[in-house]
Amino acid sequence: xxxxxxxxxxxxxxxxxxxxxxxxxxxxxxxxxxxxxxxxxxxxxxxxxxxxxxxxxxxxxxxxxxxxxxxxxxxxxxxxxxxxxxxxxxxxxxxxxxxxxxxxxxxxxxxxxxxxxxxxxxxxxxxxxxxxxxxxxxxxxxxxxxxxxxxxxx
Amino acid sequence: xxxxxxxxxxxxxxxxxxxxxxxxxxxxxxxxxxxxxxxxxxxxxxxxxxxxxxxxxxxxxxxxxxxxxxxxxxxxxxxxxxxxxxxxxxxxxxxxxxxxxxxxxxxxxxxxxxxxxxxxxxxxxxxxxxxxxxxxxxxxxxxxxxxxxxxxxxxxxxxxxxxxxxxxxxxxxxxxxxxxxxxxxxxxxxxxxxxxxxxxxxxxxxxxxxxxxxxxxxxxxxxxxxxxxxxxxxxxxxxxxxxxxxxxxxxxxxxxxxxxxxxxxxxxxxxxxxxxxxxxxxxxxxxxxxxxxxxxxxxxxxxxxxxxxxxxxxxxxxxxxxxxxxxxxxxxxxxxxxxxxxxxxxxxxxxxxxxxxxxxxxxxxxxxxxxxxxxxxxxxxxxxxxxxxxxxxxxxxxxxxxxxxxxxxxxxxxxxxxxxxxxxxxxxxxxxxxxxxxxxxxxxxxxxxxxxxxxxxxxxxxxxxxxxxxxxxxxxxxxxxxxxxxxxxxxxxxxxxxxxxxxxxxxxxxxxxxxxxxxxxxxxxxxxxxxxxxxxxxxxxxxxxxxxxxxxxxxxxxxxxxxxxxxxxxxxxxxxxxxxxxxxxxxxxxxxxxxxxxxxxxxxxxxxxxxxxxxxxxxxxxxxxxxxxxxxxxxxxxxxxxxxxxxxxxxx
Numbered sequence: 001x002x003x004x005x006x007x008x009x010x011x012x013x014x015x016x017x018x019x020x021x022x023x024x025x026x027x028x029x030x031x032x033x034x035x036x037x038x039x040x041x042x043x044x045x046x047x048x049x050x051x052x053x054x055x056x057x058x059x060x061x062x063x064x065x066x067x068x069x070x071x072x073x074x075x076x077x078x079x080x081x082x083x084x085x086x087x088x089x090x091x092x093x094x095x096x097x098x099x100x101x102x103x104x105x106x107x108x109x110x111x112x113x114x115x116x117x118x119x120x121x122x123x124x125x126x127x128x129x130x131x132x133x134x135x136x137x138x139x140x141x142x143x144x145x146x147x148x149x150x151x152x153x154x
Numbered sequence: 155x156x157x158x159x160x161x162x163x164x165x166x167x168x169x170x171x172x173x174x175x176x177x178x179x180x181x182x183x184x185x186x187x188x189x190x191x192x193x194x195x196x197x198x199x200x201x202x203x204x205x206x207x208x209x210x211x212x213x214x215x216x217x218x219x220x221x222x223x224x225x226x227x228x229x230x231x232x233x234x235x236x237x238x239x240x241x242x243x244x245x246x247x248x249x250x251x252x253x254x255x256x257x258x259x260x261x262x263x264x265x266x267x268x269x270x271x272x273x274x275x276x277x278x279x280x281x282x283x284x285x286x287x288x289x290x291x292x293x294x295x296x297x298x299x300x301x302x303x304x305x306x307x308x309x310x311x312x313x314x315x316x317x318x319x320x321x322x323x324x325x326x327x328x329x330x331x332x333x334x335x336x337x338x339x340x341x342x343x344x345x346x347x348x349x350x351x352x353x354x355x356x357x358x359x360x361x362x363x364x365x366x367x368x369x370x371x372x373x374x375x376x377x378x379x380x381x382x383x384x385x386x387x388x389x390x391x392x393x394x395x396x397x398x399x400x401x402x403x404x405x406x407x408x409x410x411x412x413x414x415x416x417x418x419x420x421x422x423x424x425x426x427x428x429x430x431x432x433x434x435x436x437x438x439x440x441x442x443x444x445x446x447x448x449x450x451x452x453x454x455x456x457x458x459x460x461x462x463x464x465x466x467x468x469x470x471x472x473x474x475x476x477x478x479x480x481x482x483x484x485x486x487x488x489x490x491x492x493x494x495x496x497x498x499x500x501x502x503x504x505x506x507x508x509x510x511x512x513x514x515x516x517x518x519x520x521x522x523x524x525x526x527x528x529x530x531x532x533x534x535x536x537x538x539x540x541x542x543x544x545x546x547x548x549x550x551x552x553x554x555x556x557x558x559x560x561x562x563x564x565x566x567x568x569x570x571x572x573x574x575x576x577x578x579x580x581x582x583x584x585x586x587x588x589x590x591x592x593x594x595x596x597x598x599x600x601x602x603x604x605x606x607x608x609x610x611x612x613x614x615x616x617x618x619x620x621x622x623x624x625x626x627x628x629x630x631x632x633x634x635x636x637x638x639x640x641x642x643x644x645x646x647x648x649x650x651x652x653x654x655x656x657x658x659x660x661x662x663x664x665x666x667x668x669x670x671x672x673x674x675x676x677x678x679x680x681x682x683x684x685x686x687x688x689x690x691x692x693x694x695x696x697x698x699x700x701x702x703x704x705x706x707x708x709x710x711x712x713x714x715x716x717x718x719x720x721x722x723x724x725x726x727x728x729x730x731x732x733x734x735x736x737x738x739x740x741x742x743x744x745x746x747x748x749x750x751x752x753x754x755x756x757x758x759x760x761x762x763x764x765x766x767x768x769x770x771x772x773x774x775x776x777x778x779x780x781x782x783x784x785x786x787x788x789x790x791x792x793x794x795x796x797x798x799x800x801x802x803x804x805x806x
Contacts, residue, residue: 006499033537068678
């Protein structure tokens with residue numbers, strides 16, 4: 001057996017072991033379905049980890065400083081495109097720390113679990129600005145390089 | 155002025171296309187006259203793109219709101235510096251910056267390698283072909299000189315994303331681009347060598363040098379990106395495995411692997427094909443990553459509203475770049491047989507090979523994680539992959555890499571003997587083990603595996619580097635040199651080796667800093683003025699909030715007195731800004747930074763009752779990442795420092 005093959009086998013074995021180790025380290029929340037609110041309504045079940053995409057209903061944001069939560073409604077169609085809060089999903093975000101871009105009408109992704117009372121408890125919140133840059137003449141936002149806001153990819 | 159930019163871009167397209175044709179004819183028919191033409195077009199293209207980018211800078215400086223690109227990315231109230239930086243704040247401008255850099259690199263490459271006559275026509279053709287792609291994009295898809303209809307021209311622009319209005323943002327993208335575009339030169343030389351069949355040492359030297367240069371800037375760009383994220387984005391971290399970050403990290407991994415394995419080819423004439431694969435892979439990954447994030451193929455925290463045509467064209471370009479390179483490689487395989495074989499598993503060569511395996515494994519992990527959502531979407535359901543995946547899988551790989559950083563340089567080439575191993579490893583290994591024991595005792599055995607392993611291995615690597623330096627310096631000092639002379643001659647005589655150690659030392663510091671994240675703490679506090687909160691020996695007292703007087707944004711600054719026990723340390727001033735024009739808030743953290751740890755405070759909100767909601771992070775050892783960065787810069791400069799005398803002479 002040539003030296004090259006020996007090294008390849010050794011390296012392959014080490015990598016396999018590492019891969020196996022890595023896969024045991026993954027928390028179950030690492031791989032999560034990404035769904036729009038409509039898809040989530042159809043498929044989501046209470047208790048299952050989920051990431052849901054939608055828009056913040058106008059005037060629905062309430063900060064509860066004492067309980068350290070932020071409550072708001074998420075609707076499927078953006079308010080500036082005529083969407084209304086009818087049938088919106090209530091979200092309880094379990095922190096007071098909201099992204100800078102989080103506001104009425106903002107495009108959001110909430111990560112967490114559906115509760116038995118059909119409200120959604122979010123542990124992570126990502127927001128994208130309903131920017132006037134977007135859909136402006138050239139449809140460009142200052143996309144230059146890095147992520148705007150929060151640690152996870154949206 | 156803007157018309158000048160518009161027309162020079164048109165002309166540049168003609169010139170560069172001519173260059174491609176002339177280069178191919180000159181190379182294929184070995185015609186010197188056509189080759190000359192190809193070389194000259196490179197200089198002309200560079201002049202034209204320089205005029206074009208100058209015109210766009212001028213348009214931003216003078217706020218020419220006729221141009222829709224300027225109107226969309228600048229505003230009167232912005233400082234001149236940020237108006238200039240707004241040039242690369244959007245698609246068309248960053249394409250122009252990219253193009254300009256490609257032509258600048260092409261011009262530099264032409265100037266510095268004129269003597270390689272058989273390579274030059276092909277190098278010129280490949281470089282100009284890359285310029286042609288960007289020129290087509292700029293002329294016909296995304297032109298920064300497009301004008302608004304007269305009725306649409308307003309007296310003020312829309313301004314720039316506030317997150318980008320930060321000093322680091324003025325240099326980070328530029329550094330990153332100098333890095334990413336720079337890999338076009340090694341790509342061109344490798345392809346030219348294969349096409350011309352001229353597989354001597356000229357192309358290898360050119361490829362290695364230019365890769366090192368581009369890699370240096372890419373590394374600095376990545377580090378600055380982390381710094382920017384830390385100082386601006388306000389989530390207490392510097393790296394989040396966002397597709398945009400991964401896009402710059404993947405070519406970095408390939409290039410780093412190449413810079414190591416190329417040494418095996420230089421010393422032992424092995425791994426020829428593999429090295430070419432790495433050169434091609436690096437450049438293709440640069441383009442692929444750019445396409446990934448710019449075309450909106452993968453969901454990133456970016457609003458990319460792209461035209462279909464942009465994605466299609468870019469994908470075609472990336473595809474062609476890859477197919478041509480690897481096709482030619484397949485065709486030229488017979489020319490690429492190495493002269494020697496691996497003699498022993500315990501040797502420097504095999505250390506380098508393992509190093510390459512690990513870099514490729516990390517690259518694979520990052521690649522799969524980044525594309526996983528796309529792949530699963532094709533199978534029906536889009537599944538996102540969080541940072542936990544990247545961290546969990548990469549951590550053990552990174553530890554192995556750290557171990558090799560220490561082991562590799564100490565093992566002999568060809569075949570290591572037991573004496574060699576004993577002589578080299580006893581001291582550093584002892585040093586590493588002692589560190590492990592001391593750490594375990596200091597932490598009373600309450601330290602996770604990863605921090606313990608990282609810091610002990612770091613000590614081991616520092617031990618190996620220290621040993622290398624002291625041995626070499628002692629040998630010189632025995633001959634009567636002073637310590638300082640010994641050190642400088644060492645760095646000058648063998649800059650690659652001893653500069654390389656400094657780079658390794660920088661990487662060790664970065665590892666040390668990253669491992670500190672295992673001990674991060676964070677809390678969310680709601681405080682009324684006068685309240686204080688204690689955290690790990692610190693006391694933070696919220697005093698008051700004051701309004702921010704600034705033309706471009708308003709908001710509040712929280713004033714927080716920081717004490718260690720009762721000793722006042724600093725006043726921390728996290729800000730919550732509102733950018734009026736852009737209608738976008740931003741949180742600017744305040745950081746109290748020491749070598750031991752950072753205290754990082756974000757003003758989340760001033761509540762309606764006047765209390766402040768603060769997010770407080772304690773991030774141990776973060777500073778070592780930036781220190782590592784500076785060390786890395788010094789090391790790479792040592793390696794790249796021009797040093798003409800001894801080697802040049804021996805080559806001819």
